[in-house]
Amino acid sequence: xxxxxxxxxxxxxxxxxxxxxxxxxxxxxxxxxxEECLTLLLSEDPDLILLDIWMPGIDGLETLKKIKQTxxxxxxxxxxxxxxxxxxxxxxxxxxxxxxxxxxxLEKVLLSIQNAIKxxxxxxxxxxxxxxxxxxxxxxxxxxAIDQLKQQIKMAAPSSGWVLINGExxxxxxxxxxxxxxxxxxxxxxxxxxxxxxxxxxxxxxxLFGHEKGAFTGATSARRGKFDQANGGTLFLDEIGDMSLKTxxxxxxxxxxxxxxxxxxxxxxxxxxxxxxxxNKNLQEEMSSGKFxxxxxxxxxxxxxxxxxxxxxxxxxxxxxxxxLHYFCCKESREIKNISESALNSLIDYNWPGNVRELKNxxxxxxxxxxxxxxxxxxxxxxxxxxxxxxxxxCLITSGLPNSYREAKEVFEKQFLLNKLQENDWxxxxxxxxIGLERSNLHRKIKTYQIEPS
Numbered sequence: 001x002x003x004x005x006x007x008x009x010x011x012x013x014x015x016x017x018x019x020x021x022x023x024x025x026x027x028x029x030x031x032x033x034x035e036e037c038l039t040l041l042l043s044e045d046p047d048l049i050l051l052d053i054w055m056p057g058i059d060g061l062e063t064l065k066k067i068k069q070t071x072x073x074x075x076x077x078x079x080x081x082x083x084x085x086x087x088x089x090x091x092x093x094x095x096x097x098x099x100x101x102x103x104x105x106l107e108k109v110l111l112s113i114q115n116a117i118k119x120x121x122x123x124x125x126x127x128x129x130x131x132x133x134x135x136x137x138x139x140x141x142x143x144x145a146i147d148q149l150k151q152q153i154k155m156a157a158p159s160s161g162w163v164l165i166n167g168e169x170x171x172x173x174x175x176x177x178x179x180x181x182x183x184x185x186x187x188x189x190x191x192x193x194x195x196x197x198x199x200x201x202x203x204x205x206x207x208l209f210g211h212e213k214g215a216f217t218g219a220t221s222a223r224r225g226k227f228d229q230a231n232g233g234t235l236f237l238d239e240i241g242d243m244s245l246k247t248x249x250x251x252x253x254x255x256x257x258x259x260x261x262x263x264x265x266x267x268x269x270x271x272x273x274x275x276x277x278x279x280n281k282n283l284q285e286e287m288s289s290g291k292f293x294x295x296x297x298x299x300x301x302x303x304x305x306x307x308x309x310x311x312x313x314x315x316x317x318x319x320x321x322x323x324x325l326h327y328f329c330c331k332e333s334r335e336i337k338n339i340s341e342s343a344l345n346s347l348i349d350y351n352w353p354g355n356v357r358e359l360k361n362x363x364x365x366x367x368x369x370x371x372x373x374x375x376x377x378x379x380x381x382x383x384x385x386x387x388x389x390x391x392x393x394x395c396l397i398t399s400g401l402p403n404s405y406r407e408a409k410e411v412f413e414k415q416f417l418l419n420k421l422q423e424n425d426w427x428x429x430x431x432x433x434x435i436g437l438e439r440s441n442l443h444r445k446i447k448t449y450q451i452e453p454s
Contacts, residue, residue, distance in 0.1 A: 002117060003027040005046040007037045007063070008079065009055045013104070017050065020106060026113075034063035041067065048116055050109075051096075053080040053087065061091060068095040073123060075116045079104065139175050140323045141316030145308040149176065156303045157183035162255075164300045165278040167307030170357030173278040174238065176307055181234040186274060189233030194226045197242035204247050206263050209254075215264025227260060231271045240300070241281035241292060252296045275300065310352040310359065317348050320356065324363035332367055342377045342422035343385075350384045377423040385423065414449040417442070426453050 004026050006017050011032075018028045029046055031037040035057050037049070049067070053060035060078060067074055078091045081102035088099040097119065098112045139150065156163065157180045165173045174193065181191045199207050206215075210225030226235060243251070254260045259270040277300045286292035310317070321339055329336045339347070352358055362381070370379050377385050417431075424431045432442040445451075 001027050002047040003029060005029040005049045007031045008052040034058040037063055038066055048075045048113060050077050050079060053078055054082060064094050064096060075120050077112050077116060139179060140320050141313060143313040143315040145313045146316060152305060153179050161302040162300055163276040163303045163305060165305045168309050168355055169280050170355035171307040171309055172356050173307050176305055177236045177276045180276060186233050190230050191234050192226050192230035193236040193238060195238045197239035201244055209260050209262050211263035212265040227271050227273055228269060230273045234274045234276060237277040239279055240277040241279035241283060241286055248293045248296050255299050310355045314348050318344060320359055321363060324360050328364045328367040334367060335373060337367060337373055337375055339375045340425045343375055343380055346377055346380055346384050376425045417445060418451055
């Protein structure tokens with residue numbers, strides 16, 4: 001039930017509004033003065049406030065000002081029997097949602113309340129979406145490499161310098177770009193991204209600069225380009241190393257002059273855009289082979305960033321796994337799963353050629369395809385779960401061979417049983433069934449070899 005706080009020094013007004021609003025399904029609260037209103041707000045959280053302007057003590061406008069200082073999002077509708085355009089404008093500038101004149105009209109009061117509550121719901125939904133987007137794009141990890149990267153972002157973001165991000169596919173270059181934008185003075189302006197590798201050569205100019213109606217076949221209406229959309233904000237050019245030399249030249253001209261013409265147009269458009277570019281290529285080599293313009297490289301490379309591959313920040317893998325598990329379990333409406341120690345060790349040992357993106361995709365698959373509450377070593381792909389076995393075999397070779405066949409057999413058998421027990425998360429019955437051994441026999445061998453969970 002929505003609650004409404006009625007602030008008016010006239011008891012007849014309060015009683016009339018109480019009857020009307022409670023009939024409409026609202027819960028009502030009351031205050032006779034601005035001071036009472038502010039005191040009540042220390043313990044109550046109304047969805048909307050109906051606030052009279054002319055009251056003894058501090059008036060409605062001063063009360064509104066104090067409310068907005070502590071509750072910027074609070075919905076307030078002002079009421080007055082001595083209203084004027086000047087008073088209404090002042091109330092609006094102070095943050096009032098609406099202004100209603102007395103004597104009050106039932107229809108106007110209810111319409112204003114309904115409109116205010118709808119706007120409040122939209123604001124709350126918008127905030128929730130922004131918070132969700134922020135969570136989706138947060139940088140997870142506290143390894144030395146990531147801590148250094150976060151420090152660089154913190155230093156570079158408030159500046160106006162352009163950024164060039166280098167890193168392998170799947171390392172999170174877009175996350176770095178968004179973090180820079182969110183911590184910059186342009187954070188309330190658009191963040192517009194474009195994947196330069198995904199757009200055909202013949203369309204990339206239209207995508208970047210926009211086009212006028214009839215500029216080419218299929219251009220049935222005018223269209224704003226990415227530079228235009230990002231005006232005042234940040235333009236993220238992903239995989240810029242895949243741009244043709246022709247497009248690179250046009251990009252360079254815009255970066256230098258801050259203005260461009262749409263395809264098929266003759267009107268020059270000026271823009272204020274901060275450019276963040278990213279690539280997985282070695283642009284030094286691309287320049288040496290004539291595939292990337294040196295002048296464009298030096299124009300973009302004001303603030304260079306390097307995003308480390310996942311194998312260089314393996315300390316972050318446990319936290320990444322936990323984050324992705326929670327994210328996908330919630331997304332798929334599944335009970336929160338956990339990863340066994342043996343499975344997590346294998347994930348840490350794996351080299352991750354696809355970087356964080358590969359890990360994220362794997363966790364999503366495991367959340368969907370693993371029936372139990374725990375993800376074990378046997379649930380992992382063989383290319384990951386067998387990594388431990390390869391390491392164990394290598395240890396046998398490098399640590400020196402046993403002196404006799406019997407000793408070699410015992411070393412192999414102990415290691416084999418250890419691997420299988422780890423795969424089955426130390427479930428003796430399941431392990432015995434899998435390897436075709438009696439449970440009692442397996443127990444005896446575990447005792448003989450003094451095998452214990454590590």
